[in-house]
Amino acid sequence: MKYCDEYRDPQIAQAIAGRIANATTRPWVLMEVCGGQTHTLMRYGIGDLLPDSIELVHGPGCPVCVTPLELIDQAIRLAAIPGVTLASFGDMLRVPGSSTDLFDVRAGGADVRVVYSPLDALKIARDNPERQVVFFAVGFETTAPANAMAVWQAHHEGIANFSMLVSHVLVPPAMRLILQSPSNRVQGFIGPGHVCSIMGFGEYHDIAREFGVPIVIGGFEPLDLLEAISMLVAQLEEGRAEVENQYSRSVEYDGNLPAQNMMRTVFSVVNRKWRGIGEIEESGLVLRDEYAAYDAQRRFGLESLEVREPAECISALVLQGQKKPVDCAAFGKRCTPMTPLGAPMVSTEGACAAWYQYKRHDLQHA
Amino acid sequence: MCLAVPGRVLSIAGEDPAFRSGWIDFCGVRKTVNLAFTPEVRAGDFVLVHVGFAISRINREEAARTFAFLAHIGALAEEGITPGEASPGNWDDAA
Numbered sequence: 001m002k003y004c005d006e007y008r009d010p011q012i013a014q015a016i017a018g019r020i021a022n023a024t025t026r027p028w029v030l031m032e033v034c035g036g037q038t039h040t041l042m043r044y045g046i047g048d049l050l051p052d053s054i055e056l057v058h059g060p061g062c063p064v065c066v067t068p069l070e071l072i073d074q075a076i077r078l079a080a081i082p083g084v085t086l087a088s089f090g091d092m093l094r095v096p097g098s099s100t101d102l103f104d105v106r107a108g109g110a111d112v113r114v115v116y117s118p119l120d121a122l123k124i125a126r127d128n129p130e131r132q133v134v135f136f137a138v139g140f141e142t143t144a145p146a147n148a149m150a151v152w153q154a155h156h157e158g159i160a161n162f163s164m165l166v167s168h169v170l171v172p173p174a175m176r177l178i179l180q181s182p183s184n185r186v187q188g189f190i191g192p193g194h195v196c197s198i199m200g201f202g203e204y205h206d207i208a209r210e211f212g213v214p215i216v217i218g219g220f221e222p223l224d225l226l227e228a229i230s231m232l233v234a235q236l237e238e239g240r241a242e243v244e245n246q247y248s249r250s251v252e253y254d255g256n257l258p259a260q261n262m263m264r265t266v267f268s269v270v271n272r273k274w275r276g277i278g279e280i281e282e283s284g285l286v287l288r289d290e291y292a293a294y295d296a297q298r299r300f301g302l303e304s305l306e307v308r309e310p311a312e313c314i315s316a317l318v319l320q321g322q323k324k325p326v327d328c329a330a331f332g333k334r335c336t337p338m339t340p341l342g343a344p345m346v347s348t349e350g351a352c353a354a355w356y357q358y359k360r361h362d363l364q365h366a
Numbered sequence: 367m368c369l370a371v372p373g374r375v376l377s378i379a380g381e382d383p384a385f386r387s388g389w390i391d392f393c394g395v396r397k398t399v400n401l402a403f404t405p406e407v408r409a410g411d412f413v414l415v416h417v418g419f420a421i422s423r424i425n426r427e428e429a430a431r432t433f434a435f436l437a438h439i440g441a442l443a444e445e446g447i448t449p450g451e452a453s454p455g456n457w458d459d460a461a
Contacts, residue, residue, distance in 0.1 A: 036368045043439065063367055089417070089444075091367055116446035117418025119400060139417075142368045145403060146419045153384065194368050197414070197422050220369060221435050250370075250414055250422045258383075259403040259421065349367055 009223060016226040017049040023233050027053040029185045030232055031178070031321045033171055034140075034192035035062030035349025036220050042354040044222040050229065057185065057321030058344075058351035060174050061192060063139045064091045065343040065350040066274040066319070067167045069307040072097040075136045075165055076105055078300060085111040085128065087121040088136035095346045098307050118150035118164075125154070125162035134296045138167045142194040144285055145259035148266035151287065151294050163296040166286060169272055171195050172203040173283035178320045179211045186321050188232040190225065191217035193247040198263075200255025204243045212241045219247040266291050276315035276343035313342035318351055325355040332360055370414035370421055371436055371445040372429035373399065374457045377409055390415065391458040393433055395447045415445060430455050 032038055038058045041047065047056050060066055076097045079086040086102065093102040093114060106112035111131070115121050118135050125133035137147040147164065154162040171192055178186055191204055196217045204215045214235035218228030228246040235242060245251055263285075272284025287295045296302070309315075312330050317323040325331050325344065335341040337353050344350035348357065373390035378401065380386040386401045390413070397418075401407055404420040412429035413420035424432070434454040436442050442449055 034368050040439070061368070089367070116444075117400075119418050138367075140368060142370075142421070143417055145421075146400075146417045149384065149400065149402060149419070156384070192368065194370055194414075194416060194421065197370075221432070249424055249428045252422075256403050256421060258405060259419075262402070347367070 012223060013049065013226060016223070016230050020054065020226070020230045020233050021051045023230070023237055024051050024053055025237060027055070028187050028233060028236050029055045029057060029321070030188045030190065030229060031057045031059045031186040032190040032218070032225070033059040033061040033175060034195065035065070035347070037190060037192070037218060037225060038062070038351055038354050039349050040220055040222060041225055042358040045358070046222060046225055046229075049226070054229070054233065057324070058318070058354070059178070059321060060274065060277065060319040061140070061171065062344070062347050062349040063143070063167075063169055064095060064347040066169060066276065067092070067095070067138050068273045068275045069098050069309070070305040071165065071167045073305055073307060074297070074302050076100060076102060077302065078134050078165065078296060079105045079110040079112050081132075081300065083130075083132055085113060085124060085131050085133045086136060087113045087115045087124060087133065089116070089138070090114045091347050092136055092138050096340065118147045119153070122150045122154055122159065122162055125159050126157075129161055131161060133162050134165055135162070136165045136167070140169060140171055140192070140195050141198045141263070144168050144267060145198060145256070145263045148262045151266050151291050152262060154294060155291060163294050163299045164287065165296040168267065168285035169274060170269070170283050170285070172207060173280050174274070174277075175207055177277070177280050179207070179213060181320060181322075183322055184320070186213070188213060188236055189215045190228045190232065191215045191243070193217060193219045193224075193251060196247070196251045196255065198256050198259050200251075201243050201245070201253050208241050208243050214241045215243045217243070217245045217247050217251050219250070276309065276313070276319050278316070310341045315342035315344050315352070318344050325352040326359075328352075332356060367444070369436065369441050369444055370416040371442060371447065372412055372424060372433050373397075373415050374429070375407055375409050375411050375413060376458060378407075388413070388420065392442075392445070392447050393452040393454055393456050394458075395452045397446070417445075426457075430457075
């Protein structure tokens with residue numbers, strides 16, 4: 001209970017942990033899908049509050065982590081073109097490509113900018129008509145409507161010097177991939193709160209029914225996650241496999257319809273490659289033909305690259321909850337957040353980076 | 367990357383639904399946010415903001431708790447809110 005002092009409501013945290021311990025009669029393996037949830041679980045040591053028979057494994061829910069190396073290399077190439085301004089979220093710009101990263105390219109004179117919204121990138125294009133502004137668009141369903149809106153507004157206003165390098169991925173296909181694996185261990189999911197604020201529950205009902213797996217849509221704070229775990233354990237112990245909503249303060253059944261409409265207007269669903277996992281069917285988004293003029297790959301004639309991942313990286317197994325970060329021989333030695341070998345070590349929301357930040361010292365002193 | 371920061375809507379501008387925007391108070395830091403995905407939102411409401419867009423409406427108590435949590439874990443910077451400039455719980459009631 002060493003981290004309990006950090007909770008704003010330590011008594012409530014202990015009460016929920018007690019309820020989970022009382023309800024648990026068998027071992028259960030639970031996975032959270034969202035990187036923000038991974039970070040909270042690790043930071044607050046929530047696993048330490050739970051009975052030993054509950055195992056938490058971390059899913060592939062960090063969009064920055066699963067962006068393929070090829071796309072990062074393409075972004076680096078784009079940034080090096082004279083007259084191009086490349087903009088993205090700060091997390092994305094820090095990720096190393098196969099030989100350099102975008103901040104290094106900036107140090108070499110390229111115009112690389114951190115933005116907080118895709119509309120900030122659109123504003124740069126509006127204010128600098130002589131430059132080609134490319135927004136490196138990453139994210140799950142939470143972020144896709146915002147990025148779609150930037151393209152829609154560019155089209156609406158006729159801002160011709162704006163384009164997008166799209167690396168958008170979808171959560172449900174990754175959950176299906178994990179559940180379909182013959183070596184799957186996951187018995188219950190904490191669903192991604194803000195993804196469901198946008199998309200609603202529908203797709204998750206299908207997964208729960210098809211695979212007989214309970215899903216509790218959860219928030220991002222320690223008590224949210226403890227509560228979601230408690231609801232999952234109750235379902236598993238009672239033999240139920242339903243979708244329940246712990247994060248009702250932000251998530252409604254149908255999700256956010258205007259956001260879904262904008263996403264569908266601008267993007268269509270395609271197969272996408274996930275770093276560390278490989279191609280997943282119908283797991284990503286691409287600009288629709290009507291908006292293809294805003295596709296940076298097309299505008300700049302970027303040919304597809306094939307970049308190999310280091311062979312010793314076991315990230316595919318980590319991202320699917322089959323191995324823990326410490327099961328990897330390279331963890332904390334050849335692979336650190338400064339020199340990541342694979343997807344889950346590249347951003348603070350990745351499972352390996354979160355283990356490195358919060359669990360490394362425990363392991364050394366164990 | 368998937369977090370969202372609560373703010374209070376001070377005022378709303380724009381007729382076109384896709385360009386409707388709010389002037390939002392993030393406990394002392396003010397920014398313009400797109401409100402296209404939350405047409406129901408009015409001045410005085412609290413919203414969750416992700417990459418410059420309001421994605422849902424929440425109540426004041428939840429907004430205060432979530433803001434304090436995000437400040438505690440150092441995640442406000444994700445929406446471009448400089449830690450130190452915002453004071454959790456201090457919403458501008460000018461709306």
